[in-house]
Each structure stands twice: as C-alpha cells, then as structure tokens.
Amino acid sequence: MNQPSVLVTGRGLVESPRWHDGHLWFADWTAAEILRLGDDGAAEVVAKAAAPPLSFDFAADGRMLIVASAAGQLLRREADGTIAPFAELGGAGWNEIVVDGRGNGYVNGPQLVLVTPGGRVAVQADDFAFPNGMAVTPDNQTLIFAESHARRLTAFDIAAHGSLSNRRVWAELEGPPDGICIDETGAVWYADVPNAYCRRVREGGEVLDEVKLGRGAFACMLGGPDRRTLYITGASWFGMDHMGEMAGAGRVWSVPAPAMGVGWP
Secondary structure, three states, rough: OOEEEEEEEOOOOOOEEEEEEOOEEEEOOOEEEEEOOOOOOOOOEEEOOOOOOOOOOEEEOOOEEEEEEEOEEEOOOOOOOOOOEEEEEOOOOOOEEEOOOOOOOEEEEEEEEEEEOOOOOEEEEEEEEEEEEEEEEEOOOEEEEEEOOOOOEEEEEEEOOOOEEEEEEEOOOOOOOOOOOOOOOEEEEEOOOOOOOEEEEEEOOOEEEEEEEEEEEEEOOOOOOOEEEEEEEEOOOOHHHHHHHHHEEEEEEEOOOOOOOOOOO
C-alpha cells in the first residue's frame, strides 16, 4: 500500500465520510458541521446539525439524510438547504446510517431500523455490542454492520422490500471496528481507533491490506473518479466527554488503492 496523503487538517473529530456527486463529504462532530471537499481541496460547510454523533447519508434523490440522535429523528436536507424532520426513530442514542441502492435507509442505535423512501420506520434487529459503521454490498443483497465492543462484523440478508434476515457473524476481528466500506470484490475496509489503522478483510476475517496512521482511524470510504481511492477520517481520541479538546486534532487522508475494487456509497 502507498503511504496516505493528508487532505484536511485542523478539524475536530471527523467522521462519516461519503462519496457523493463527485465529491468527498464528511462530518466534524466537534464543530457540528457537515462538509464537502471541493476541487480546490478546501472543505466547505454545507450543513450544521446537533452533534455528537453526527452521521448522514444521501437518499436516492440526492437529498441528505441526517441522524438527530438525541431527538430520535431522521432529518432531511432539502435542495434549498432547509433541514426538517423526515422520520421518527423514537427515543435517543441513534448512531450510524447507510442508504442502499433502492433508497432504503438503515439506522442503528438502540435498535437497527429500516426507514423506507416514504419515511416509514420498521425495527429489524436489536441486542448489539455497540453498533457502529454499516455498508451495503453493490448488489444490494447484504448489509454488513460493525459491532465495536464485540470486535466483529455482522451481516444480514436484504429482501427486495428492504427487510433484513439471516443475522450472522461475517468476520471476527482483532480490534474494534468503527466506520466501514465495501469494495466490488465484497471485501470490507474497517477503521480501528485504538490500533490507528484501516484494514481490508474478506468474509471470515482474513486480513488483505492495512493502512497505518498516526492517530485513531474513525471511518473510511472508497471514492475518487474510479472509486479506487481510499479516504480515511481520523483524530486523536480523548473520549466523548472531551469533544472540545479534539478541535484541531482531526485529519482526512487519501491513499491510492489501484488493486482494490470499486467502493459503494
């Protein structure tokens, strides 16, 4: 693997990278901002929302969906920049979101729920060991889910209408996975905060590649014109109660990955 290049510095706890509309997007939990990396390399603030956490993804029509954890809502950002409630998740403590190729959203936290394109919410599973990053395979057949405290990736089959079944362990890992992404071969890249690396593994846990960093890796995403660049968000970790101390500690890296397959948003 090539050495990672630093694209962004001076941010806080950066998370939730997404490749959308030809650009890298990510969230700064410390600043409560969602940003887009421009062609000139500058990070532009495109939305502000309550944090931490601050996770987001994009609906099939391109509108941004934002998890409002404490409010127990999924928000939607309209084309004019206004943000309004889209779906009621209930309770608090929600974390990550991923949207599949059919437009169905999956949000985790106290439970794993399906949010349809029309805003209907249906519980799919619960009882997780700290739910974290999620990704959907390019064929929309499988959802893979990081359980940080269990040090494993868990998989579900996805039905045509979006419901999940056949829960199973996809891979046992050496460290706690955080954000994840999937390449076209079906291998998973996962970020690991305490071990300060991203690893690529196949089903069963065999390690295929590794990128080491100088601070905690929180999430990763494949993107770029050919989807063969790995983007990584990371920061020095001082704990959720010390979010302000992370200001300036966040970075975004990129590393060419010519041997890897295409990423999937």
